[in-house]
Amino acid sequence: MNEIMPLLKNSFLTKNLDDNMFQKIAGAMQPVKYSKGDLIIKYGDEGKYFYILSKGSVKVFVYEPKTDPKDPNLDSKIVFTKTMEQGAGFGELALIYNDKRSASIQALEDCETYTLDGVLFKSIIIKSSM
Numbered sequence: 001m002n003e004i005m006p007l008l009k010n011s012f013l014t015k016n017l018d019d020n021m022f023q024k025i026a027g028a029m030q031p032v033k034y035s036k037g038d039l040i041i042k043y044g045d046e047g048k049y050f051y052i053l054s055k056g057s058v059k060v061f062v063y064e065p066k067t068d069p070k071d072p073n074l075d076s077k078i079v080f081t082k083t084m085e086q087g088a089g090f091g092e093l094a095l096i097y098n099d100k101r102s103a104s105i106q107a108l109e110d111c112e113t114y115t116l117d118g119v120l121f122k123s124i125i126i127k128s129s130m
Helices: 004-010 019-028 092-096 118-129
Strands: 030-034 039-041 049-055 058-063 078-084 103-107 111-117
Touching (some): 049 118, 092 118
Antiparallel strands (some): 030 111, 039 103
């Protein structure tokens, strides 16, 4: 709980929530570890979780619009990359819009995240922002 709270208070999606909502979210989040090179999010997959990176760094890969996730030359369709560090939240777009993952996210080193189930994410985050 002590590790999650500062991350939530710095995330653009959760920073304006009240303490009661912070407690609910933090209590529902689960720690997950990833090894260097692991795909945390795969482009085109169904969104099931929201993530907050608690340790390590990740690389985001964004592809040309309408790229088929099964394209054998997927790597040649990358149009943008960026690195995210500890405290970054990701995975919210597919949850908010009920859509497929719009990017891939890969661990650049051994990483740890806190994950929040997509259904809980919607019920807590979206309702609180209304």
